[in-house]
Structure formats: C-alpha cells, structure tokens
Amino acid sequence: MSELGGETPALMPRPARPGPVRPGKARSSRSARAREAVVGYLFVGPATVLFIVFLGGPLLAALVFSFTDWQLLGPIHFVGLANFRSVFSAQVLQIFVNTFYFTFGSILLHIVPGFLLAALVVRMRSRFLKYVIQTIYVAPFLLGYASAALLWEYMLNPSFGPVPYYLHKLPFAGLLNSPAWAMPTLLGVDEWATFGFLFLVLVAGIQQIPPELYEAASIDGAGPLRQLFRITIPLSAPTLFYAITVNFILAFQIFTPMYIMTDGGPLGRTESMVQYIYQQAFQSFQIGTASALAVVSFLIIALLTVLQFTVGMRGVRRATGYSEVGRQI
C-alpha cells in the first residue's frame, strides 16, 4: 500500500499481531507460506518460461550474434564491433530516415484525427450513429494488415487500379512508383488499416471522463472548444500518452505494407528498418549485421520510450493534477 502513497483503509484486514510462536503453529505457518510461494511461482512460471524462450533468449542471442560474422550455415567468428559500423553506412542512415518519417507521420495521422473523432463520437447523442461510426473505423483493423496491403496494392495499381484511373490527370497518379509519393501513400494505407485500434483506445479513455464536468462547464458558459482544451485533453492525457507510446513502438517496427506493396522501392525510399533487418538475416544471411541492427533498433525504441515516459508523465501529471499517475502506470 505504501507504494501507492495512501493510508491503510479502516476496513482492510489488519496484519496479525506478532506473538509467541509455538513449534507446531510455526511449522504450519511456514508450510502455508511455502504453498503460497509455489502457487505464486506456478502462476508466473508459464509467463516467465515464455518470456525466456521467446523474448529474453532471442534478445540475448541477438546481442551475442551482433559481435560475430555468423552466416547461419557456417563457422562463427568474433568480429568485435565491426557489424555496428554498418549502422553508419549511407544506405542504413537512409533507412533510419525512412523509418522515422513513417513513425512520426503515423503518430501524427493516428493521434490528432483519432482523438478529435473519438471526442466527437463520445459526445454524440445518437447511440446508433455512434456504433455505426465506430464500426466503420474499426472494420479495416479487423481485416488484417496483409489483406489491407494487398487490397490497396490493387486499388493503386497504375494500370488497373480504380484510384489511378480517376486521378490519372493529377500529378500523383503513379503513387507507389513515385519516390516522393510512395511513403505518404503507405502512411495513408497504414492510417486506413490501423486507425481503428487507437481510435477505440482513445474512445475508451474519453468515456471515462465524468459527464458532470461537461454539464458544469456548460452551465458556466464554456463552449465545445473550451471544453475540449480544458476538460477532454487534460483528463485524457494518460490515454493519449499510452496511445502515442504504443503507436511509436508499432510504427517503428513497420514491415508489412513495404514488403507487400513496394518491396522498399522506389529508390529505397520506403525501405523500413525491420524490412532491412529481415533481408539481411533471411535473404543475405548476414546474421551478425542483422543482429547489430536489431540491437540498435531495440535501443532506439527503448531510449525514446523512456524519454516519452519521462517527459510525457510530467505532462500527464501537470494536465491531470494527479501526482500518482506515473506510479500507477
């Protein structure tokens, strides 16, 4: 309880008063504690094993391989930091630029319209309209990313796709073949395919705001815009913070639309970091280089997430006036 900074509620069971311990009772108490410990470990055991096998183990393996020249079916040699030098090659730096472009574009496109739409939907009076809008925006998310990418590749095909057919007189007709337009197009597809998830998260967050606050603000003469900035945004800060963090992590690991729709082209302008790591690992079989890039990507994501937590939580505390938000999260 002390971690939460509160006092022990009066109705909470109090710890037993220490007294003289009789040998029989002590044994029974210890065996109860042992049983409790076993049960506890059994509960966390499966998750721990899964973590070790699928997360901790591979992470450690990637770290070890990043210092080697392993090519999967051959001998393995220690090469020091040689693989990490590839991080500074022109191609990899271009890929980092592409990945950050996509990541920040995705955050902007998901969070701003997602939040405004969520705020609008929550305050709608018609429940039917509310459900219809939520269903429309969430449906593409249920389709699956690979299906969505294939669908849009057809829609945007320069020869047979409906989109270029209607836009052929405009300068951006060959969207996926244009070095300038290919990435914005993929961002558009990403928006269509995954908007629903964060939209739902934001709707859930805004729904937690007590309606009495809006009623009181209305009585005091606050208009919708003032209510948005004074009530909705501050009280949704924890949800917004969560949405931005999740969006950042997922977008930085983007792979599917590039792999299916552009193969990283044109001119490598849509090649993402995870796609490049995949190519290095499973097409070139440069496991060392791929592992080094994976480690660097992991560190970037971890550092920026920690930064977001540090800066973001300060903002959340300021906005909500609740000093314990960070600890709860």
Add this chain to the structure above:
Amino acid sequence: MTENTSGAAGAGGQRSDSRTLSRRSMLKLGGAVATAGALAPAIAACSSGSASSSSKSSKTLSYVIMGTSTYSPIWDAESKQFEALHPGVTLNRIAIPAPTWSAYVDDLKVRIASGLIPDIIQVATEGMYTLAATGILHPLNDYVAADKDYIDGYYADVNSNFPAWLKLTTPPGSEVYYLPGEDQSMCMWLNMKLFKEAGIPAPGEDWTWDDFLAIARRIKSKTGAYAYTCDYGSYQGIQPWLQTNGGNQMSADWKTITMDTPENAEAAEFVRMLVQDGLAVPPSPSFDDFAYQAKGKVGMVGCGRWEIIEARQYKVVDDLQIVQFPIKKQHGSPVGWDSYGMSTTSQNKDLAWDFLKYLTSVEYNKTFAQLPSPAIPARTSIANSSLFTANSPVGTTELLKALDYSTPIPSPVNNDAIENTLQTGWADIVTGSISVSAGLQQMQEKMSEQLAS
C-alpha cells in the same frame, strides 16, 4: 528443533526454510526447463541423425519440397506410387510454401540451421551450389556407379545440356550430388483472342523486338488492352530481355556482376519505353499478370510452364499460344530445374536412393506429365508425348525447344538478396524513377557488394 535440523531456516522461523522456493531457484528451474525446451530439437537431431525420419524399422522416409496446396495432387500421386512400389515404406512429406525458389532456399537454410535435416531435400538451381557446399548432402557417386546402366539410360533421355548445367551448380570436384529433374524455360504466352481481335497472326519463331513492338502497338490501338506485363520476377520479367540481347546479370561462371553493359542498357531502355508508351503494365510485387491475361486485359505474358495451372483453372487453355521470346541479337531464356539431394545424416540412404531413382523413372515422369505439371518432365520422351501436351496451349513444345539455348539462372550464394536488388532496381528504371545508366550503375555496385559478402 525442526528449524535447526533443517539447517537453512533462521531462528524463530522468521526466514524462509528450505522448503520455500526462492525466486533465484525458481528462475534457475525455469531457465533449465527453457534451455531443455530450446535444445530438445537439436538433441533429437543429433541423437537420431535425422530430425524427422524415424527409426529404421518403421521405414519412414522424410523429404522436404517446395509447394503449396495447389501442388498436392502431384505429391499425393507420387507418394502413393512410391509406397505401392515399396510396401511398408511411408513417405513423410514436409512442404514449404514459398513464392520463389530463392525464397524456398532461404527457408530451407533456416530449417537446416535449426536441426531439421530430412532424408531427402528438394532443391532448385537457385540453391544447388549453396546446399552442396554446406556439406549436408551425401555424394551419390557410389549409387550412380552401382546403377550405371540405368543412370546412363536416364541421361540419354534428358536434355543434353544437363551434364554442363549440373557442373555449374555443384562445387568443384568429382562428387555427384544431384540427378537431373523437371525443368523450366521461358517463352511468350499469347492471348490469341486479343490477337485475332487486332487482326494479328501469331508471330514466327524468329520474331524480333521490332516485331514485338509493332504487335504491341497494334494490340493497344485495336483492342485497348495492354500488350504486355513487365513481371516483377527476374526469371520471367528481366532475364529474357537481357539474354535475347546478349546480356545477363552476371558472368557465365557467376563470379562477376555485369549489370552495367550496353546490352543490358539497351534492354532496359526498350522495356522502359514499353511502359512509358502505355503498352505494358509496369512491374509490381504482388501483381498477378496471368489473371489479367486470362481476363483479356493483357495480350502477352512472359512465363514458363507453371502458368498451366491457372490457365486450366480459368479455362483459357484454348485461347493461348506459346511462342519463343522475341529476339534482338539471339534466342535466350533462363533455365532452372529441380533436383533432390540425399542428406549425410539420413539413416535410410539405400531407401533414399530408391526414391531418387523413382523420381527419374518413366513411371514417375508419366505421372508427373499427366498431373497439372507446373514444369517440363525431365525425360524428353515424356515431355514430347501427348501425356504432357494434352490440355495445354498450342506451342507447348516450344518450351522444350527453348531448353536447347537456355542459360542456367544465375544462382550464386546470397542469390535471394542479389535477386531482390535486381528486381527493385529494374522496377525503378522501368517505371522512370531513375535513369537507365544511373540505375544500372547502382545495381552493379550493390549486387557486386552482395556477391562478395
């Protein structure tokens, strides 16, 4: 007393006794379980010598192939026939679905590294050298020598280029790792409905790029359909254009990249012009060009025998005709073939040899030819028979003729990465994202780096 005798417990029972599991010991236990789980396949592979084959008494022969459910009828028939010939033997098939042979070889490498080494491994040109060089294949020399008459008879019935092709795809030395298998050449498949609508007869065997261009313009102007699709794949979309102009992506010994040659530049200019003039559909990674040809939206598609499956599904076999690829300087086509290697760890080598022999038999070739065979049967006598040409487009035997002048698809180590660079770079040139000379230069540099790594 109890606390004292247990030894680990503290005074008054205030500390954990030995029966209480500590977090550290639990983590140790978890780590041991996880390690055992992770090592189990490797231990199994080492102890049995073969990840998927069972003991000798059960007579199970495991083999890995490339394939999706589309090819199930072929493999089912093959298993049934072999098991009938060898009572008590069960074939354990592991099918890897992959979009290309290069991708299949990549998948295979990962599985082999993880300990999955079956008795027999199917491999195509793209992975033959790599696989043989890893040392996981058992040389077939003794078996070939023991069955010399049969093998000589087999070689007499396959394309005469096979000995040279196999030499190219095997590490230097006298070891034999593969026997010839089904092959694949490239030709141009025509939608004759569109040709008739445009009033064009099917071109002759020696038609040129200029003839192709004239036909393309006529199809576009008379029918509104696209004349051609630039397939994204290097095998069908790039190689034929390079080779019919005397070019290629690398030298004949696969040691040097040769992308920035005048021949390749001329080929790239030609295909780029087809796209820019609206005669051809530009390359796109997931575009199903044959589906559009079947629907009458495209006049000509460059491809191999594999399209027969879709042609039959769309019921357009009678609307199609197969002709040689148009030439600029010479006839040209890539050729790829599949074969089967025997693993060194196999506990059933004699049985595995029986299976390899069965795959070269007349019976198997007949079965393969009658199924929706996505490749040309290895035995020329069967490939030229009505078993193979029935329910196939006019000109199906042109695919066999193309084998005579075909060049093995370049397949060095790291082939998939090089192929990927070729495909993306070619698409950039053809769609006008970069000039021909700059694009070829970039590909030359990047592919050379990949070849050297």
